[in-house]
Amino acid sequence: METIFKRLTEELLAVNDELSAEAARTWVEGLWEDFETTRAKAGREYKGQEVTEQIVLKWIKQYGPHLHK
Known part of the structure; x- marks a missing residue:
């Protein structure tokens, strides 16, 4: 998981x-936890680290340039 982060x-x-x-790493960990927690609370089946990585990468590409604001 360290490699993915x-x-x-x-x-x-x-x-x-x-x-x-350090701030970027904190954002990555936060986005990762947010996705997995939200998915679990919604009662969705766990799809694995690969799916979470794809979603977080999508968020980084979409919102990453603005996260410092």
Whole structure:
């Protein structure tokens, strides 16, 4: 999982140079937890880390440039 978080953090830093590495990592962890928690509360079946990674990557590409605001 560390490898996934590192890759997502690097992706976020690539689209938002306003964030520090620490802040980017915090955002990645928060987005990851938010997606998995929300999905679980909705009673949805767990689809695995691959699905969560795809969703977080999509969010990073869509919202990443604005997360420092």
